[in-house]
Amino acid sequence: MNESLSCPQVMLISCYELGHQPFSLGSTLGILDGEGVKAAAVDLAVEEMSAYTGFLEKVRLVAISAPMHTALRIGTETARQVRLLNPDVHICFFGYYAGLNTDYLINSGYADSTIAGEFESALLDLVLDVLCSEFDPAAPPEGVSTANFVSVPSMKRVAFEPPQRDGLPTLERYARMRSDGELRLAGYTESSRGCKYVCRHCPVTPVYNGRFFVVPHDIVLGDVRSQVNSGAKHITFGDPDFLNGPRHAQRVVRSLHAEFPEVTFDFTARIPHLLRYSDLLPEMADSGCAFVVSAIESLSDDVLASLDKGHVRADILRALDLLDDAGIPLRPSLLPFTPWTTLDDYLELLAFVRENDLVDYIDPVQYSLRLLIPPGSAILEKHAQAPWIGELDPASFSYVWNHPDGRMENLQKQVSLRVANDDRAGEPVRSTFAAIEEIAAGIGCVSPPYPRTVPSRRKVPAGLTESWFC
Numbered sequence: 084m085n086e087s088l089s090c091p092q093v094m095l096i097s098c099y100e101l102g103h104q105p106f107s108l109g110s111t112l113g114i115l116d117g118e119g120v121k122a123a124a125v126d127l128a129v130e131e132m133s134a135y136t137g138f139l140e141k142v143r144l145v146a147i148s149a150p151m152h153t154a155l156r157i158g159t160e161t162a163r164q165v166r167l168l169n170p171d172v173h174i175c176f177f178g179y180y181a182g183l184n185t186d187y188l189i190n191s192g193y194a195d196s197t198i199a200g201e202f203e204s205a206l207l208d209l210v211l212d213v214l215c216s217e218f219d220p221a222a223p224p225e226g227v228s229t230a231n232f233v234s235v236p237s238m239k240r241v242a243f244e245p246p247q248r249d250g251l252p253t254l255e256r257y258a259r260m261r262s263d264g265e266l267r268l269a270g271y272t273e274s275s276r277g278c279k280y281v282c283r284h285c286p287v288t289p290v291y292n293g294r295f296f297v298v299p300h301d302i303v304l305g306d307v308r309s310q311v312n313s314g315a316k317h318i319t320f321g322d323p324d325f326l327n328g329p330r331h332a333q334r335v336v337r338s339l340h341a342e343f344p345e346v347t348f349d350f351t352a353r354i355p356h357l358l359r360y361s362d363l364l365p366e367m368a369d370s371g372c373a374f375v376v377s378a379i380e381s382l383s384d385d386v387l388a389s390l391d392k393g394h395v396r397a398d399i400l401r402a403l404d405l406l407d408d409a410g411i412p413l414r415p416s417l418l419p420f421t422p423w424t425t426l427d428d429y430l431e432l433l434a435f436v437r438e439n440d441l442v443d444y445i446d447p448v449q450y451s452l453r454l455l456i457p458p459g460s461a462i463l464e465k466h467a468q469a470p471w472i473g474e475l476d477p478a479s480f481s482y483v484w485n486h487p488d489g490r491m492e493n494l495q496k497q498v499s500l501r502v503a504n505d506d507r508a509g510e511p512v513r514s515t516f517a518a519i520e521e522i523a524a525g526i527g528c529v530s531p532p533y534p535r536t537v538p539s540r541r542k543v544p545a546g547l548t549e550s551w552f553c
Contacts, residue, residue: 092143093122093210094135098157100128100150102258102549103271103319107148107178107202109246109306114203117244120210127157129256132164139168144213146206147194150178151286152455155480162193173213175227177202179286180480182236183457185228187477195220197228199290200236201276203243236290243302246272248309258549260317260347262373267347269317269547270310274303274335278323280353282378283391283461284418284454287323295327304338311343317373318348319547325350329360340370347373347545354379354394357402364409372411373545377402380418382435383428389421391461403439412544414444420453420495422471422486426527429494433520440541446550447506447515451499456482494526506550513537 095112097105108124115122123142125135132139139145145165149155155176162174175196176188182199189197198205205226212218220229226237259266275298277291307318318339325332332350339346348370354377357364381387384395406413419429433450436442456462456472457480466472473483486492498519505515517537524530 091121091123091138092141092214093120094139094142094145095122095124095148096132096145096158096161097124097126097128097148098154098161100126100148100154100271101321102128102547103269103321104248104251104254104257104310105148106246106271106273106306106321107150109248109251110243111146111203111206112247112250113244114207114241115210116247118207118211120207120214122210122250124250126252127161129252132161136168139165139172142169142172144173144175144210145169146175146177146210147181148178149176149181149184152180152457152480154178155180155184159188159191159193166192173218175206175209177206179290180457182228182290183286183459184477184480185233186458187480189228189230191477195229196223198226198237200226200238201241201296202226202237203241204239205237238291238294240296243299245302245305245309248306248313254310254313254315258547260349260373260545261548262347262545266548267316268314269319270307270313270315271319271321272303272306272310273321274298274325274332275322275327277327279327280324280355280393281391281461282393283389283465284421284456285323286457286460288461289459295323297328297331300331300334300338303335304342307339307346308342311346316346318346320348320350322351324353324356326352326356326360326363329356329363333363333366336367336370336372344371347371349374349376349545349547351376351378353377354392354398354402357405358394358398361405364405364411368409368411374412374414375406376414376416378418379415381421381424381428382432383424386418386421386423386428389423389466390418412444413441414544414546415441415449417445417449418452418454419450420486420491422454422466422469422484424486424491426488426490426494426523429491430523430527430529433516433523436516437520437537440539442513442516442537443539443541443543444546445512446546447502447512447519448550450516450519451495451502453495454484455480456484458482490526494523497522497526513539 177198188194208224277295
């Protein structure tokens with residue numbers, strides 16, 4: 084290895100990863116360190132970039148993680164600031180939304196390159212080329228896109244190294260797990276990448292196209308072990324779907340529970356997987372599963388079909404019963420505003436949540452979420468000519484669309500405003516939910532069907548202090 088590469092000339096930046104210590108940075112630091120490349124990392128969700136100004140003025144490559152829409156919005160402003168400090172630096176964006184927005188990022192000068200898919204190996208090759216002054220934008224490493232060359236997402240299996248977390252902010256600075264009035268330090272890891280399924284609205288679909296990759300068991304457990312040794316009492320498995328590889332997930336959970344029986348965990352899984360692998364749920368509960376996140380999105384079979392979710396309303400009810408029987412809370416994520424959602428659908432969703440006593444199980448921000456259609460979205464394969472869809476707004480990383488029913492646009496704006504104001508004011512979840520019911524009933528010109536007070540029959544479930552959204 085060239086001796087000059089031992090000097091830290093690389094900066095990795097995370098902008099926002101749902102309140103978790105960023106796995107993307109820890110994993111990349113481990114890969115780079117394994118090749119003798121020293122890099123620094125900053126997480127702008129909990130740190131100020133101004134503290135790293137001196138370093139940024141000297142680095143030769145900055146890599147910005149963009150796994151989600153929010154992170155990309157922050158990332159472009161970050162890239163602008165980096166350019167002002169260091170005009171000659173090579174900036175690479177990596178992650179789902181980096182690949183989907185390659186044209187805009189490069190043509191607008193935010194990025195010199197982008198990487199999507201299995202990013203670590205491609206990023207390592209890029210780093211080595213830049214630091215050795217061998218980078219050719221017309222012939223970049225495999226998986227790297229530039230102004231002169233557009234690559235398909237990298238599907239090369241990563242030779243994982245243990246994530247290196249010593250260079251990241253401590254767990255105390257991130258979201259906690261909240262259970263029975265207690266706050267516990269929460270860690271985060273990933274046991275797989277990609278997804279077997281191709282839901283049309285999901286940013287994973289155009290990148291992985293139904294493929295998924297397993298992170299080796301020993302790497303996953305080693306990463307968990309290092310976080311538990313740093314004080315974590317709870318682990319989030321951040322896979323797009325933890326049950327893509329059910330036996331791998333089972334083995335990981337068994338090992339976690341055997342070594343750390345007091346540590347709890349949560350994971351995300353699709354409704355069809357919860358039904359198909361329901362035999363795993365009792366063991367998951369006995370091993371410390373505190374809750375499961377599942378993207379139910381809607382109760383409307385028409386909406387679910389348009390999104391190709393692979394489940395129907397009846398499946399949601401079955402999954403809820405199965406998880407109840409296993410003693411695992413279901414924390415649904417929603418997509419209540421789509422071009423196919425009617426006002427009646429929205430009112431029915433609220434009624435379902437109240438009647439099934441799920442108010443405490445859903446973060447209020449979920450009731451405000453609106454469909455995003457990024458460049459390359461699978462939504463476009465079927466609906467590119469739909470009358471409700473407009474032009475691509477590249478600076479917003481999404482196509483413009485307008486609901487056929489103007490009342491739904493009004494409702495989304497009012498709910499978003501109320502949720503944001505209540506969150507800032509620290510209002511209880513049940514109070515915000517009741518307010519959303521009143522807003523929706525008012526727009527629908529119907530009497531609020533329930534009293535302002537929302538009764539509670541279920542125990543308040545465990546959850547993280549950071550709301551789940553993208």
